[in-house]
Amino acid sequence: MQLFEELWSIAIPFSTRMKELEYEVKRDIRKTMSDFENIQGELESLLLTCKKDLTIFSSNKILCYLLNKGRFLYYLPTILQKEASIKILMENVDEYLIRQIASVNTSAQVKSIQIGYTNKIAEINEMVMIFDSKHVLHVNYDPNNKLVATYSNEEHKVLIQELMFEKYWNEVKSLDIMNKN
Numbered sequence: 001m002q003l004f005e006e007l008w009s010i011a012i013p014f015s016t017r018m019k020e021l022e023y024e025v026k027r028d029i030r031k032t033m034s035d036f037e038n039i040q041g042e043l044e045s046l047l048l049t050c051k052k053d054l055t056i057f058s059s060n061k062i063l064c065y066l067l068n069k070g071r072f073l074y075y076l077p078t079i080l081q082k083e084a085s086i087k088i089l090m091e092n093v094d095e096y097l098i099r100q101i102a103s104v105n106t107s108a109q110v111k112s113i114q115i116g117y118t119n120k121i122a123e124i125n126e127m128v129m130i131f132d133s134k135h136v137l138h139v140n141y142d143p144n145n146k147l148v149a150t151y152s153n154e155e156h157k158v159l160i161q162e163l164m165f166e167k168y169w170n171e172v173k174s175l176d177i178m179n180k181n
Contacts, residue, residue: 030152034142038069039149043129043137046151048076049133053085057165058127062139065147066127067082067100076104076113086113089169093117093126116172128161136161 033039047054056063066072079086088104090097098115105112126140136158139149152158 007139032035037149039147042151045132048136050079050084051082052132054079055130055165056088059124060092062127077107080108080111083110089116089158094120118168130161
């Protein structure tokens with residue numbers, strides 16, 4: 001009975017596995033969503049299927065909105081339990097976001113979320129999330145101030161976003177080291 005309980009605790013729910021297979025089978029997909037429920041559903045599916053790494057480059061406004069309105073924060077500990085890496089790069093220091101992420105980090109048993117801040121670029125009004133170097137979700141506001149998200153698994157789009165993130169991440173970390181010395 002104990003073996004069954006251990007296997008049950010590590011099993012992947014059927015709906016999550018189906019979504020994983022759907023993402024793997026369909027290549028070069030690009031879709032746009034403007035309804036918040038659809039955006040949240042896509043985000044939750046991507047968070048549930050995330051296994052290795054999650055990178056986020058975001059405006060504080062959009063990140064706060066998703067933390068407050070959606071269940072985004074709920075999924076971060078689950079990703080950390082899979083021993084995945086989570087890096088978040090924000091445009092500025094935000095005490096509210098720091099407290100929210102710190103609460104996840106204190107409950108994390110394996111890894112913690114890495115956070116970086118940069119005020120070296122112009123104010124951004126978007127969020128780019130990269131999941132396992134395979135999927136990109138780009139979230140921004142349309143002219144009517146409504147959230148719009150674009151999902152893509154096109155390899156070149158994912159690679160470009162990863163390169164941009166790494167450029168800014170490395171710049172922020174280099175500046176942190178220089179400021180400490």
